[in-house]
Amino acid sequence: MERWAGRVAVVTGASSGIGEAIAVQLVKKGMVVVGVARRLEVLQKLSETLQSEPGKLYPLTADLTSEEDILSAFKWIESNLGRVDVMVNNAGIALKAGLVDGRTSYWRLILDTNVLALSICTREAVRVMRQRGVDDGHVIHINSMYGHYASTVADNEMYAASKHAVTALTEGLRRELVQLGSGIRVTVTTPLLTRASAPGSWTRRC
Numbered sequence: 641m642e643r644w645a646g647r648v649a650v651v652t653g654a655s656s657g658i659g660e661a662i663a664v665q666l667v668k669k670g671m672v673v674v675g676v677a678r679r680l681e682v683l684q685k686l687s688e689t690l691q692s693e694p695g696k697l698y699p700l701t702a703d704l705t706s707e708e709d710i711l712s713a714f715k716w717i718e719s720n721l722g723r724v725d726v727m728v729n730n731a732g733i734a735l736k737a738g739l740v741d742g743r744t745s746y747w748r749l750i751l752d753t754n755v756l757a758l759s760i761c762t763r764e765a766v767r768v769m770r771q772r773g774v775d776d777g778h779v780i781h782i783n784s785m786y787g788h789y790a791s792t793v794a795d796n797e798m799y800a801a802s803k804h805a806v807t808a809l810t811e812g813l814r815r816e817l818v819q820l821g822s823g824i825r826v827t828v829t830t831p832l833l834t835r836a837s838a839p840g841s842w843t844r845r846c
């Protein structure tokens with residue numbers, strides 16, 4: 641981890657759950673972390689609890705379903721920190737929305753958050769990584785077992801579809817970066833259990 645100390649990581653959904661845990665660990669390892677979520681006050685409190693750690697957490701508010709918000713966030717990062725080394729696409733939502741009678745607004749929210757926001761953040765992060773001329777960095781997508789298997793939970797199909805998209809997007813990104821001769825790495829990790837249980841994951845480094 642030493643080589644990442646002082647470098648910049650963007651973590652979406654850093655205000656709770658897995659994203660918060662990732663942000664905390666990266667700050668403890670000395671990284672400069674930009675935590676992105678809608679609840680600024682939660683991020684600010686988290687940042688305060690990390691003040692004695694070797695790294696730093698910058699709280700940044702954005703609604704990831706808004707492209708304008710995402711672009712503003714990356715503008716702030718470029719202006720104030722000048723680089724992105726690690727992009728952790730963690731923010732994700734699951735809403736009960738069946739295929740026979742589900743609400744379109746719920747389907748849209750799931751796809752906007754889990755698929756489009758991840759894609760826009762990735763595109764912007766890779767652009768910033770590449771423009772430094774070093775072409776080095778790491779993009780990490782947080783997936784789900786429902787990104788690999790059919791959903792066994794009722795009314796969960798749109799979430800499963802969004803996570804299957806994450807699987808396809810990971811492989812597609814890997815191929816595009818290889819074709820470009822880029823040194824940027826792509827990882828997909830799949831949490832297996834709920835927060836109440838012991839965490840487990842598998843990681844595929846591309």
Ligand SMILES: NC(=O)c1ccc[n+]([C@@H]2O[C@H](COP(=O)([O-])OP(=O)(O)OC[C@H]3O[C@@H](n4cnc5c(N)ncnc54)[C@H](OP(=O)(O)O)[C@@H]3O)[C@@H](O)[C@H]2O)c1
Nearest residue numbers: 653654655656657658677678679703704731732784833834
């Ligand atoms: N927990 C599990 O058991 C599990 C299992 C498999 C996969 N996963 C995946 O792991 C990731 C994290 O899950 P989690 O359970 O830790 O989630 P969580 O506790 O519900 O947290 C979700 C995070 O995403 C942020 N977020 C949601 N919508 C947003 C939006 N429109 N704009 C900005 N931020 C938004 C939330 O922040 P604000 O509310 O402050 O905006 C929050 O920080 C997700 O991709 C999920 O699919 C989780």
